[in-house]
Amino acid sequence: MRAVDLIIKKKNGGTLTREEIKFLVSGYVNGNIPDYQMSSLLMAICFRGLTAQEQSDLTMEMLLSGESVDLSSIKGICVDKHSTGGVGDKTTLVVAPLAAACGLKMAKMSGRGLGHTGGTLDKLESIPGFRISLTPEEFFRQVQDISLAVVGQTANIAPADKKLYALRDVTGTVESTGLIASSIMSKKLASGASHILLDVKVGDGAFMKNLEAARELAQAMVAIGNSQGRKTVALLTDMDQPLGFAVGNALEVIEAIETLKGRGPKDLETLALKIVSELLLMTGLEKTEAEASERASRALADGSALDKLRAMIERQGGDSRVLDDYSLFS
Known part of the structure; x- marks a missing residue:
């Protein structure tokens, strides 16, 4: 061959x-x-x-190129959320602590920027001292203790994807439905969560410019996830314009903090509440949309979601004073 x-x-x-x-x-x-x-x-x-079978095969070969995380030792329901990205997309910075405040375990491995968008890790590193690398023991303990950790993809998690991810970024091969679906799902499956929610962006500020392409990507990823025994759901969300008002790593973290304080842009707040409500429904923690929405809104309003972000920053070596003094951002 x-x-x-x-x-x-x-x-x-x-x-x-x-x-x-x-x-x-x-x-x-x-x-x-x-x-x-x-x-x-x-x-x-x-x-x-790529055909559906090729996408599935590529996903599994990238997953099998490294190790998979076993989250079975963590008590509770481990969930994961992924956004396909777009201009100003800082959703994870709000969703992760909000989900944790609602009783879910968010053990998340995030990525860096791809194409024209900054990644969650790039944003978090604007917080002075914040560590994106934790030992497995630190990662498991932190998720068990505070229900939340956001770290970088380790070299042992889908190393084939990590290598391909970097190559695609510099060869003009980012915008391929099959490659995007396989890349995302190899990491999501390897990360160990039993429930996966996919936020597929569509519009001028996203990789998927039209509804047809976004739906094709969403269906491909959901099919891959469910075929491997993971409860997988996708939401198609609008990105015809930047999410919120801020664009830039530190500025986007500040806007996420403002949202957790109840002072952020309404489009970001609405999307975060929708995603967390869907997580509560798909995990069975709530039975109706109204109950799920009320639980998520309460966690935002009473400050418990902001407390989760503070706890995560402190556990990962960051300076939590940035939550109150934005001049400390690097």
Whole structure:
């Protein structure tokens, strides 16, 4: 089996088998397939696409390239939330502490910027001293103690995706439904949560510019998640304009803090409440939309969600004074 033959096969519209995908992924991870050949394959995929089976096979091979996190030792329901990103998307910074305040366990591994958007990790690192790297023991203990941790994807979690993720960013191959779906779901499945909510952005400020493309991506990811025994739900949310008013890492963290204080932009607050309400419903903690919405709104209004963010910042070495003094941001 040769990489060049598989590149040509995909370029001509062929379908790659599981064994061929395994050969390509493992070969790239161990260095037998160089960047220039993988770049060529990624571009062929961008033009030709991936079938549902290819997406599933690519997801699983990237997942199997490393370790998976076992969250079974954590008491409670472990959930994960992912946004496909867009200009000004700082949703995780509000949703994660809000979900934790509502009784869910948010054990989250986040990413850096891809394309024109900043990632959650980039934003959190604007908090002085904040550590995005925790030992497994620190991660599990923190989630058990305060129901919340947001850390970086470790080298052992889907290393194939981590390597491909960086290559896509510099080769113009970010905007491919199959590659996005496989990349996201390899990390989500490896991260160990039993319930996964996907916030798929659609509009001028998102990767998915129209509803049809966003729905295609959402359906692909939900199918992959559910096929692996994870309860997976997707929401299609508007990104025709930036979310909130702030764009830029530190500015977006400040806006998220303001939202947790009840003073943020209404579009961000409404979306965060919707996502957390959906998490409460899909996990069975609440039975009706009204009850879920009321529980999420109460956690925002009484300050318990802000307290969770404060606790996370302190546990991960950050200066929690930034919550009250924005001049401390780096």
